[in-house]
Amino acid sequence: MALMASTRREADAQSFPFWVYLLAPLLALGLQSFAPLLFPRFSVLDLPLLIVIYFASTLRTPITATIGGAFIGLAQDALTHQPLGVFGIAKAFIGYVAASLGVRIDTESPLTRSILIFLFVLLNDAIDWVLVRHMLNQPMPWAWLHELVRAAVNTFIALILFGLLDRLKRRE
Amino acid sequence: MDSFVSRYKNALVLILVLVAQLLALAIQAKRPAGPGSDQPTVSLLRYAVVAVVTPPERLIVGTGLWARSLWTGYIDLIHVRKQNAALRQQILRLRIEQAGLAQDAAQGQRLEHLLDFKQHYIYKTLPAQIIGTSGTDQSRVLYIDQGSHDGLKQDMPVITADGIVGKIKDVFPHTSQVLLITDPTSGVGVVLQTTRTRGILKGRAYGQLQVVDVSPDSRIKPGETILTSGGDQIFPRGLPVGTVERIVPDPQHDPLVDILVHPAAHLAALEEVLVVTNVGNSQSPQEAKDIAESEAESVAAQKRASDILSERLPSRYDPNAPADTNPQTTTDANGNPIRPPAPPAPVHPDQFSPDAEPAAADMTPGHRWAPVKGGAEDTSKASQPTAAQQTSAANAGTTVTAQPQQPAAAASNPQTSAPQAQKQAAAKQRRKAAPAITPKNAPAPQGGLR
Numbered sequence: 358m359a360l361m362a363s364t365r366r367e368a369d370a371q372s373f374p375f376w377v378y379l380l381a382p383l384l385a386l387g388l389q390s391f392a393p394l395l396f397p398r399f400s401v402l403d404l405p406l407l408i409v410i411y412f413a414s415t416l417r418t419p420i421t422a423t424i425g426g427a428f429i430g431l432a433q434d435a436l437t438h439q440p441l442g443v444f445g446i447a448k449a450f451i452g453y454v455a456a457s458l459g460v461r462i463d464t465e466s467p468l469t470r471s472i473l474i475f476l477f478v479l480l481n482d483a484i485d486w487v488l489v490r491h492m493l494n495q496p497m498p499w500a501w502l503h504e505l506v507r508a509a510v511n512t513f514i515a516l517i518l519f520g521l522l523d524r525l526k527r528r529e
Numbered sequence: 530m531d532s533f534v535s536r537y538k539n540a541l542v543l544i545l546v547l548v549a550q551l552l553a554l555a556i557q558a559k560r561p562a563g564p565g566s567d568q569p570t571v572s573l574l575r576y577a578v579v580a581v582v583t584p585p586e587r588l589i590v591g592t593g594l595w596a597r598s599l600w601t602g603y604i605d606l607i608h609v610r611k612q613n614a615a616l617r618q619q620i621l622r623l624r625i626e627q628a629g630l631a632q633d634a635a636q637g638q639r640l641e642h643l644l645d646f647k648q649h650y651i652y653k654t655l656p657a658q659i660i661g662t663s664g665t666d667q668s669r670v671l672y673i674d675q676g677s678h679d680g681l682k683q684d685m686p687v688i689t690a691d692g693i694v695g696k697i698k699d700v701f702p703h704t705s706q707v708l709l710i711t712d713p714t715s716g717v718g719v720v721l722q723t724t725r726t727r728g729i730l731k732g733r734a735y736g737q738l739q740v741v742d743v744s745p746d747s748r749i750k751p752g753e754t755i756l757t758s759g760g761d762q763i764f765p766r767g768l769p770v771g772t773v774e775r776i777v778p779d780p781q782h783d784p785l786v787d788i789l790v791h792p793a794a795h796l797a798a799l800e801e802v803l804v805v806t807n808v809g810n811s812q813s814p815q816e817a818k819d820i821a822e823s824e825a826e827s828v829a830a831q832k833r834a835s836d837i838l839s840e841r842l843p844s845r846y847d848p849n850a851p852a853d854t855n856p857q858t859t860t861d862a863n864g865n866p867i868r869p870p871a872p873p874a875p876v877h878p879d880q881f882s883p884d885a886e887p888a889a890a891d892m893t894p895g896h897r898w899a900p901v902k903g904g905a906e907d908t909s910k911a912s913q914p915t916a917a918q919q920t921s922a923a924n925a926g927t928t929v930t931a932q933p934q935q936p937a938a939a940a941s942n943p944q945t946s947a948p949q950a951q952k953q954a955a956a957k958q959r960r961k962a963a964p965a966i967t968p969k970n971a972p973a974p975q976g977g978l979r
Binding site: 403405 | 538547550558571577581585586651662664698785797897
């Protein structure tokens with residue numbers, strides 16, 4: 358099967374310099390917070406989610422991805438006025454699933470990446486919607502067209518971002 | 530057991546993390562919303578994240594402002610004198626306009642005081658720079674570079690010169706979170722300017738604004754201005770909110786309608802806002818001083834305008850005309866002032882001018898000043914002022930009034946004698962010196978007088 362991680366290179370343990378683990382989520386959070394001031398449409402992107410997906414599918418350790426996703430999600434929650442946990446729950450789950458799939462699937466192929474990112478963005482939004490609408494009882498619409506466009510835009514940006522992050526990999 | 534944990538440790542960690550967050554979320558959701566609703570742990574976490582994220586944003590915004598101020602403050606100063614003069618003229622004009630409006634405002638304030646209404650005036654505002662957002666459409670909040678150290682508190686209104694922006698939701702030492710009016714969880718009391726329809730402004734999905742659950746009214750038209758009503762106890766009354774965009778039916782509360790609103794403030798591109806830090810029930814001393822200055826300038830401007838007008842109007846004396854065309858003097862040959870000609874004498878006697886009739890106390894019951902003919906007085910035979918009287922009155926500069934028909938009455942009434950005439954003259958003098966008689970204390974008319 359073409360999607361399986363069959364080659365040795367794909368199964369290699371991959372790692373990054375320590376500063377990348379620290380700086381990438383912070384930059385994603387900072388840019389996500391600041392850029393909409395200059396470009397209001399920027400908020401359609403979810404850079405912290407893309408960072409979670411990238412590190413989870415690259416490092417392939419579900420526990421680290423779950424905890425990392427939860428921390429990044431909680432930090433994103435802290436910047437909103439909503440109760441903490443909405444983004445934390447969604448990103449912890451996405452991190453776990455992405456890391457679990459990363460063990461089995463070739464996540465470096467552009468096609469696989471595109472499909473995975475598209476589905477993960479939709480899944481993330483669905484979890485957010487369920488939590489906000491049914492647990493917090495707050496108004497939140499679900500428009501399929503908007504969600505599909507949002508997923509497509511995030512996928513496009515993710516392909517560029519992941520290519521840049523791949524250059525920072527430390528291969529053993 | 531160990532093998533179970535080691536086998537399913539990934540799933541167990543996931544479940545543990547999810548359950549912990551779900552519990553925390555449930556606890557937070559059960560707490561009522563409002564100031565200080567966050568638990569200490571939640572506040573601490575928010576503060577930690579904001580403390581990490583906002584300083585770089587503040588640095589970037591500050592650097593951008595510094596570069597911009599360097600350009601605008603030192604390099605791009607061409608035409609600044611001309612612009613300054615134009616602005617001074619504009620200030621003068623606006624002050625004059627403000628004086629007129631201040632009169633109306635003062636009158637409205639007095640009336641509101643009589644009706645015991647509470648008007649909130651903005652005393653003090655604090656400018657703040659926008660340095661960040663929440664980064665998501667689900668939560669429409671902004672971050673500003675002023676916090677509790679600058680005197681900000683929760684629920685303070687945030688405005689711009691164009692209109693309202695939102696309110697302070699959370700305060701940190703050097704940063705504050707502003708909840709925009711476009712957020713679905715926000716609510717602002719508003720009133721439509723023309724129809725005076727009241728309602729609650731709420732945010733919709735994708736950043737739209739609407740006044741919800743309004744009774745249908747055909748007078749509400751697109752373009753009508755919407756103002757704050759002051760009913761929310763946060764925003765002072767009368768601040769611009771936006772304009773009516775269109776009216777849509779409310780499917781959940783038929784037959785009520787929702788009014789979609791175009792915001793007055795440009796919420797998508799805010800750079801600087803004003804936080805209202807102090808409001809009061811009367812005008813601030815500075816505001817009162819400004820209005821007093823405006824009124825003084827308005828009076829001076831009106832005086833100048835009347836002077837200019839009087840110079841332009843045609844005058845009896847033209848300083849530029851030849852000497853023989855202007856009247857030389859305003860006195861006649863005898864040195865008496867020239868007066869306009871006296872008006873013609875009245876055809877009928879005047880019975881309404883002061884002193885036209887004798888005092889009621891001096892009247893004699895049954896006395897008539899004109900002979901009775903056919904059951905009615907023949908006024909044509911009553912005595913008239915003489916030509917000499919008219920001339921003397923004209924020279925004295927007074928209007929000629931018909932004297933009462935005292936001589937005729939005296940002639941017709943044999944009881945009227947010289948001592949009585951003297952008494953009447955003395956009474957007339959007393960009445961001249963006495964204050965005006967109001968209808969309430971006026972003496973009752975006596976018989977024989979009309």
